[in-house]
Amino acid sequence: MELFGINPAILVASLMVAAVPILLAAIGELVVEKAGVLNLGVEGMMIMGAISGFITAVHTGSPALGFLGGALGAMALSLVFALLTQVFLANQVATGLALTLFGLGFSSLMGQGYNGIKPPRTPSLPFGPLEQIPFFGRVLFSHDWVVYASVAIVAAVWAVLRYSRAGLILRAVGESHDAAHALGYKVVRIRVLAILFGAAMAGMGGAYISLVRVPQWTDGITAGAGWIALAIVVFASWKPWRVLVGAWLFGGITVLQLNLQAAGSRIPVEYLSMSPYLITILVLVIMSSGRGRAGLNAPASLGQNFHASR
Amino acid sequence: MTQDISADVLLAIEGIGKSYPGVRANDDVTFRIGAGEVHALLGENGAGKSTLVKMIYGLVKPDEGHMSLRGAPYAPAEPRAARAAGVAMVFQHFSLFEALNVAENVALGMDDPPPMRDLEARIREVSEGYGLPLDPARLVGDLSAGERQRVEIVRCLLQDPKLLIMDEPTSVLTPQEVEILFGTLRQLAAEGTSILYISHKLEEIRALCDAATILRRGKVVGTCVPREVSARAMAEMMVGASLNAPARATGELGPVALTVERLSVASPSAFGTSLKEVSFEVRQGEVLGIGGVAGNGQDELLAALSGEARTGRDVVRVHGRGIGHLGPNERRQAGLCTAPEERLGHAAAPDMSLVENALLSGAVRKGLVRRGFIDWPGTRAFAEAVVKTFDVRTPGTGTAARALSGGNLQKFVLGREILQEPGIIVVNQPTWGVDAAAAAFIRQALLDRAAKGAAVVVISQDIDEILEIADRFAALNEGRLSAPVPVAGLTLERIGLMLGGAHGMHKADVHAAEVAHAET
Numbered sequence A: 001m002e003l004f005g006i007n008p009a010i011l012v013a014s015l016m017v018a019a020v021p022i023l024l025a026a027i028g029e030l031v032v033e034k035a036g037v038l039n040l041g042v043e044g045m046m047i048m049g050a051i052s053g054f055i056t057a058v059h060t061g062s063p064a065l066g067f068l069g070g071a072l073g074a075m076a077l078s079l080v081f082a083l084l085t086q087v088f089l090a091n092q093v094a095t096g097l098a099l100t101l102f103g104l105g106f107s108s109l110m111g112q113g114y115n116g117i118k119p120p121r122t123p124s125l126p127f128g129p130l131e132q133i134p135f136f137g138r139v140l141f142s143h144d145w146v147v148y149a150s151v152a153i154v155a156a157v158w159a160v161l162r163y164s165r166a167g168l169i170l171r172a173v174g175e176s177h178d179a180a181h182a183l184g185y186k187v188v189r190i191r192v193l194a195i196l197f198g199a200a201m202a203g204m205g206g207a208y209i210s211l212v213r214v215p216q217w218t219d220g221i222t223a224g225a226g227w228i229a230l231a232i233v234v235f236a237s238w239k240p241w242r243v244l245v246g247a248w249l250f251g252g253i254t255v256l257q258l259n260l261q262a263a264g265s266r267i268p269v270e271y272l273s274m275s276p277y278l279i280t281i282l283v284l285v286i287m288s289s290g291r292g293r294a295g296l297n298a299p300a301s302l303g304q305n306f307h308a309s310r
Numbered sequence B: 001m002t003q004d005i006s007a008d009v010l011l012a013i014e015g016i017g018k019s020y021p022g023v024r025a026n027d028d029v030t031f032r033i034g035a036g037e038v039h040a041l042l043g044e045n046g047a048g049k050s051t052l053v054k055m056i057y058g059l060v061k062p063d064e065g066h067m068s069l070r071g072a073p074y075a076p077a078e079p080r081a082a083r084a085a086g087v088a089m090v091f092q093h094f095s096l097f098e099a100l101n102v103a104e105n106v107a108l109g110m111d112d113p114p115p116m117r118d119l120e121a122r123i124r125e126v127s128e129g130y131g132l133p134l135d136p137a138r139l140v141g142d143l144s145a146g147e148r149q150r151v152e153i154v155r156c157l158l159q160d161p162k163l164l165i166m167d168e169p170t171s172v173l174t175p176q177e178v179e180i181l182f183g184t185l186r187q188l189a190a191e192g193t194s195i196l197y198i199s200h201k202l203e204e205i206r207a208l209c210d211a212a213t214i215l216r217r218g219k220v221v222g223t224c225v226p227r228e229v230s231a232r233a234m235a236e237m238m239v240g241a242s243l244n245a246p247a248r249a250t251g252e253l254g255p256v257a258l259t260v261e262r263l264s265v266a267s268p269s270a271f272g273t274s275l276k277e278v279s280f281e282v283r284q285g286e287v288l289g290i291g292g293v294a295g296n297g298q299d300e301l302l303a304a305l306s307g308e309a310r311t312g313r314d315v316v317r318v319h320g321r322g323i324g325h326l327g328p329n330e331r332r333q334a335g336l337c338t339a340p341e342e343r344l345g346h347a348a349a350p351d352m353s354l355v356e357n358a359l360l361s362g363a364v365r366k367g368l369v370r371r372g373f374i375d376w377p378g379t380r381a382f383a384e385a386v387v388k389t390f391d392v393r394t395p396g397t398g399t400a401a402r403a404l405s406g407g408n409l410q411k412f413v414l415g416r417e418i419l420q421e422p423g424i425i426v427v428n429q430p431t432w433g434v435d436a437a438a439a440a441f442i443r444q445a446l447l448d449r450a451a452k453g454a455a456v457v458v459i460s461q462d463i464d465e466i467l468e469i470a471d472r473f474a475a476l477n478e479g480r481l482s483a484p485v486p487v488a489g490l491t492l493e494r495i496g497l498m499l500g501g502a503h504g505m506h507k508a509d510v511h512a513a514e515v516a517h518a519e520t
Helices: A008-034 A042-060 A063-087 A092-110 A128-132 A136-140 A145-163 A165-175 A177-182 A187-213 A225-235 A240-262 A269-289 B049-056 B079-084 B102-108 B116-129 B145-157 B175-190 B202-208 B231-239 B298-306 B328-333 B354-366 B376-389 B406-418 B436-451 B463-469 B492-498 B507-519
Strands: B009-020 B023-034 B038-042 B064-069 B072-074 B087-090 B163-167 B194-199 B211-216 B219-224 B256-265 B275-283 B287-291 B316-318 B336-339 B424-428 B455-459 B472-477
Touching: A008 A042, A008 A136, A008 A145, A008 A165, A008 A187, A008 A225, A008 A240, A042 A063, A042 A092, A042 A187, A042 A225, A063 A092, A063 A187, A128 A136, A145 A165, A145 A187, A145 A240, A165 A177, A165 A187, A165 B102, A177 A187, A187 A225, A225 A240, A225 A269, A240 A269, B009 B049, B009 B194, B023 B038, B023 B049, B023 B064, B023 B194, B023 B211, B023 B219, B038 B049, B038 B175, B038 B202, B038 B231, B049 B163, B049 B194, B079 B087, B087 B145, B102 B116, B102 B145, B116 B145, B145 B175, B175 B194, B175 B202, B175 B492, B194 B202, B202 B231, B211 B231, B219 B231, B231 B436, B256 B298, B256 B455, B275 B298, B275 B455, B287 B436, B287 B463, B298 B336, B298 B424, B298 B455, B328 B336, B328 B354, B336 B406, B354 B376, B354 B406, B376 B406, B406 B424, B406 B436, B424 B436, B436 B455, B436 B463, B455 B463, B472 B492
Parallel strands: B038 B194, B038 B211, B087 B163, B163 B194, B287 B455, B287 B472, B336 B424, B424 B455
Antiparallel strands: B009 B023, B009 B064, B064 B072, B211 B219, B256 B275, B256 B316
8 A cells, every 4th residue: 555655554653753852842842831831942942851861871871860860961051041030030032042052052062972873773663463463553552652651651641630739730820920819829840840841841851862763863853853853743723632633743754755855756845845934923813813722822921930929 | 106015016117218219109108007906007109108018018128127027027029928827918009910810810919729620619618707808700890899809809809918018009999899898807817917008088997997107208207096095186196297288269150161061972992882862061160070080981971062072063062062073172262271191101292391292282272383493492491480380309301201100290181271271171180199289289279270160070980079079060971971960069978879889888088078078
């Protein structure tokens, strides 16, 4: 079964894999933004996660520890952002951009001497006979644990935001930090925790690129994935399951573009490369034109610094 | 005075003091609240009422003094501790989340909320038990101001409080809603809950409260039993001076200056109110008061008059000339100046100096920009004239607007518009959050402008203010404007009905109208 020289089962299976980094980074950023913080440093945190994860995995020989190292590396970087924006009340947009620039440079420094090394392999999970089911075996049961974990994290974030008290408090802080403070919630502490969670997700996403997708280390390996993750959060209008859809859509376009190139298609790849961003712009226009429910979904305190006055 | 028997004292406050850099917010404050008592805390803006209740609610720690609750020492480190001790608070602003529903808002104010489904049932039960019906599933952003307040009250009641603190609860309510609220509060007091009621509306306090403590500049300056003293006596204790009602010259009205005909504008904000076929005219030398409960289209009306929202050319006319299609600067040129409600961020740019803020609005009429270059000496002189004429207390005109107190900034904003000598001036909530002395000054300035032949439109939620200065009154209700009626001979009952209230007036409010009439 082939369409334009592309096998749909392989296409779907590989888009699920291709989407993992942006999916993890986007679900983390969603939590951060739901708490009212706009962290534009996702790209920087991802690449810090990519190099820290790579170094950890190479030295320990364990990919699982590599993902942990990636998360910790990105969290360390995000602490700089948390300190500047939550304690010193620096502008979030400027600080986030600086974080990306710093992360790109610093990862490059850390990565000296790691070029050309192969990291330990992350194997697919064994599903036995299930892998033999036509089409679905390839699509659903041929992946490594991170793919399944990323979907599970989306489900967990959705459930926590929707049903738990912690999620309610997080949303409340992002909605109106003044009101949350007046009720006695620790706005800064909650936001710092959200920033750390976002960084851990971005770091794991980055580590997935250097440990599984590529898998090796080169400078600037994330190649803009962090920016796509930021776009997905807006595209998804801050809803977890739509983040999953968005990540698969954007990941799918990346894979399709590679496959079309390989199949010698006549559609210039540049159109496909720009399509995620065009779709995001389109969604933004549609969202903001209708003043209804969709437009309301953005956290009301997004990007505003909180300072407890009298 | 009312509570000598210590057994009946719920909360005792002894010698509480709190300082901020440059300000002594509270100084040796001592008073007691009895069990089941409705106790009023009276004072002007800046008298230290808010700081005091924040200390009782655990949001701020006192520098000195101590409190005791039912005889036991009470020093809440955070609101959670205060709630655990049985102290609940209904805030004036900033404590509801518009994008969350009623049940979620209530849950956020509780320390150990039951599961959502049980909570929804409890909300229904309690809200109906106290005559404050609420639908737990509705978004708070879609509720009226009165319903939002119910959410806050129900949130407190679910925790079975011993002391309920209410900060300016009636500022957003219609007279009819006030009566419902008072009924609830009396029921609570009868059940043994003490209420600390903060307000500067004296007639309400006389109708509701058993005892009152009056604060001025952070100190207790008196206590009284509100039922036994007149509103004027309490006001004078509050201000520390005798108050003068604004004087007005009765002159002949000139020709029609401002005409608005069938003005319909969609609100730019999702939770706003669209205007529907608003029509009125104002003559030279006349003051038109537009009353209404917050969120009934006041902001949208001001935007349509200032030029922020544009309409058809002939919908808004100045001296017969259509200006509906023009922007704010062209309207200023035509002699129409406006001052919006929100001082910081709308009327004034918070981080810019007073000189720069004076330029932003005064550039056109005062000729402060020549060939694209700013005339800084002229602008400075204009800003200094505003500061001097309107007694704006500021270190200098180079100070950022943000650094001024609310009342002073309001004087600056209104002075800036009035000194441009517009033929028509439109103001929204000119004395909101301004102390009595400054409010009297602002009202007098508006009347003086009218006496010089300007047409004045005052949009206000303060009915007493409108009765005091307006010639004619119109009510804004859900974006529709009633036909203007002369203020002379208007009863509060009639006003309540015009504002959209349904039935049943409160005695105290009728009385307030009589007082207001007596003073004008």
